[in-house]
Amino acid sequence: MTYKRIEDYGLIGNMHTAALVGNDGSIDWLCLPFFDSPAIFNSILDDDKGGRFSISAVDAVDNRQIYFPETNILITRFGSDHSAAQVTDFMPGHEEHDPAGDPWTGDSGDICCSDSKVIRLVHGVLGKTNMRMECTPAFEFAGTGHQVERTSNGVVFTSDAGQKLSLTANCEFDIENGSAFANFALDHGESIAFVLEQLESSSATPTSFTADEADEQFKETVEFWRDWVSKCTYQGRWREEVIRSLLALKLLTFSPTGAIIAAPTASLPEEIGGERNWDYRYCWIRDAALTIDAFMRMGYVDEARGFMRWLGSRTRESNGSSDSPLQIMYGIRGEHQLEEKTLDHLSGYRDSQPVRIGNGAYDQFQLDIYGELMESVYIYNRHGWPISYDMWMSLSGILDWVAGNWQRPDEGIWEVRGGRKHFVHSKLMAWNALAKGLKLADERSFPANRDLWISARDEIFHEIMDKGWNEEIQSFTQSYGSSVVDAALLQLLNIGALSPRDPRMISTLKRIEETLVRDSLVYRYDPEESLDGLSGTEGTFTMCTFWLAESYTRAGRLDDARFLFERMIGYASPLGLFAEETGPTGDMLGNFPQAFTHLALINSAFILNRALDQQQS
Template sequence: MSNLDLGIIGNSTFSALVDKQGRIAWACVPRFDGDPVFCSLLMGAREQAEHGFFDVLMQDMSHSTQHYLHNTAILVTTLHDRHGNAVQITDFAPRFKDRGRMFRPLHIIRQLRPLAGHPRISVRLRPAFGYGAERGQCSRGSNHLRFAGPSLALRCTTNLPVAYLADEVPFLLEEEATLIFGMDESFPHDLVLAGHEYFERTCEYWQDWTRFLAIPFEWQKAVIRAAITLKLCSFEETGAIIAAATTSIPEAPGTERNWDYRYCWLRDAYFVVQALNRLGATKTMEDHLRYITNIVAGWEGEHLQPVYGVALNKSLVEAIVDHLPGYRGMGPVRRGNQAYEHIQNDIYGSVILAATQTFFDQRLKDPGDVALFERLEAVGQRCIELFDQPDAGLWELRTMARVHTYSAVMCWAGADRLARIAAHLQNPERADYWRKRAEHMHRTIIDQAFDRERNSFVESFGGQEVDASLLLMFELGFLPPEDPRFVGTVEAVEKALRRGDHMFRYAQKDDFGIPETAFNICTFWLIDALDAIGRSDEARRLFEKMLESRNHLGLLSEDIDPNTGELWGNFPQTYSMVGLINSALRLSKKWSDAF
């Protein structure tokens, strides 16, 4: 049965997901939002997929193990048979500095090595085209297989006998083999030597990158794995960071809550920038800020979209892919995301919050200037106009517009940060202007969204319910954590939405019914809020429970079943990994207090 016991490899151009048995079950080319040439993850049960995968099958296999090489994105899967034989599969995408540039080709490299005895294996390489619609035409060269689709051609170059791959026959693996899969280009180098060089230099790159991370004293392995995953979800060409590598993994079984997350949500930007800043991953942070400022620079005052493509694409038209049955047969499978058309007023504040970093961080090569501030002021005007207007909210409710408290608070935060930026730029007139607007918004939000009888904020102006986003009020600076109104809000949200060790986004019925699974980022929000109001021991215990909820490689999806612990939703979820990073850095003992 398909599950989310998957590992991710990649090089900040594309990524691939590998299951516990060594199958590459998901990979899009030539970039994250491209055609999923490996798409068996969405073809029903694992054994039902007829194409869309890259397998190494062990004859008479008994079990497998899997791990990442220390502090890298290099994944090692070991297959064992019932006779004591074993084969090791090393999967990675090359990434390293070469000739002053980052070398990150669209290559999946698979190195096969007999580990014990005389393993007998077969290799099944079956890419698909047109979102799984067809297998394409296969042709042979002396050392490669070529796969041609309607608009794309791929090639696998190998030192294995090509006939073994083409006919998928079992054979004894008696020496190391290398397979390089990617675009239809010749590979003019010694395959094994190049594979070894790429492996060594990629390993060196990742271990060097992690050496310079500002990690906490506690939970170091978990934070490093989350940071590497965050890096793997970045599209380095533009600085975009995708929400997840997949589309249409349902939030809960049989619910049709199936979305395409291979895009960049602006609301995530502030929290992603915050995590990268705390980690000291300044180059990735600066790239992402460049992506945000490019959106602002191209904005002409029209509706600012909640989500954009990795190359600043605006049109993400949502369509159903009929010929893919979906994860475990749970369709629909969607391509594109309708959210790009939504009215979500929190986006304006999110953009300003993310861009604020450029004005105050002296490490950045291109600091914020007056021109950027003036562009952000135009965004801020939208905050003033929209903070008390109905929208779809951060949960992207498709048919339920109202004045969401979180959207209003984010608009307030945009005005508040503009006041601080203006003061930093020594412009007292604009600082006073934005400070007064922020104060007015602050008073209005408290008047309209605070329920004095319950001593709690509610999720919308004049509403009756709470949602998990209210836990962020202290994080955004709207209220200090010791404020009784915030403490009361935390208690009300916890009472309404906590299920065991996990948090729901909200509990009321939406467009698709009553939510059935917990939202992992919301649990991290609760952890941070509990710590902020002085319930630190509870926060640490809950954080440890969330670490136990990760898969065998330390990765998280978007959602989790609070009863079974099974992961659901798109994978790996950037926001979940960001939540882990921020909570770990908040809760950990200080290095100075550790010895």
């Protein structure tokens, strides 16, 4: 089996679903019709039987991939000594958000279908290029069979469960063992368009485009993305990297509901051959709230409103639960149960098993989500759209709950599966939830249980200083009574709980540098310790490196911050994308692309650029 590196993929999508396209012209991951649907092409999880949709030049000796500037349109180029061709891959965009009304009380309704098309426009660039197309779907994560039949302008694949997938193009198709093939040649200037889509009914007519019609779709999609990029208010030093990160985050939004997924993939490993393989195609409260912070800083209010609409629905569903007002994560439509299963028939990326779909962490208790949530609401109210009374009453009920439940141990930001602890970061974020709630209440003169919130806020802070501090190692620790440090402790500085000149913060930062930093890359906790209840190790956590750059910035260490930030930028994929983690040789690990990483890049770039400007003024 031959697997591409994770960084050898680009992402296309339409805010309903997304596809990974390799630099060899192969779509190796696509779920239809939505992000959380079973994959139709998933050879990234099993190169032998996972299915793919490939278009490549037969005699190519070189291939490379770029994004069309300021878009999510991919161009894969193939070349030889005497010929060249390119494949332009895109999905026409979908936007359903309503810019009017109160997002907190909105309701997206049912989402039953999606007009998702993958358009692959193949164009001859030089000489005569012999091309080959292969389409081999593997429905239901390669868990069910299918049949294929010719149509007047292509083929239709029908799974044993009744799912239909059409592929059209102006060429001859061959059918063999459930796959469709096409061999064709393009002279300079000639083009052919392939259109892949799911048919919602047996009577639906497959879409077919001429090359000129596909080119019009291409131009409309370019205009869609460039119009969206034009709203970005960031004009700083790293605009190209920030724009690419924003475009990636936009592809991770589920437009019908406003939910934001953590990543579009499932079970890409955090260690090759290891068991840390998770399904990230869901909406984490923490990740989405922090993504909204990044969007808001860059001028994107509509995305924030979409998420607030989704969040409002989740809050109304909670009905004041005494266990926890909110789950840590939900499905993209707000599903509460995300049953985790293993797909034992798939070998996993580079034999990394188990392959998991669903996510068993959905019922974990993670106290920190309320701190990230209130941070985003505070920024949204100040810079986006003033929150409503109804929204505030829902939030104040949550803050009452935080004030009465912050003492409980939890699974923490890293979703450990080895039991609950009193994580310092979790307590810090409970403090932040109450601190931001009080600031918001004061700024808007909202009614609030101020005495309760102030008392709990101050009690949390005292306890962090007492039980979260290890006098022997002169550092805050991951959890009470521990001697292990955690990169999440950087948030003590980044959210303003401690001054960069506080002796405890200075010594904690030094301890993190000594313990967790390897050649400028940052582990989330000691890689020699198995702190999450699982065997094996993992790579450095890319988001944490950007967190450290932000901490250096806030501490006034601007030379260190810029060096670290720009060195981390150098670990991006050739297309400017990041996975969750970085391996020892610079290879990417974990699900890809990762919202956490890209939002941390945006926030770090924003804060560092502002500090550098102030230094020069």
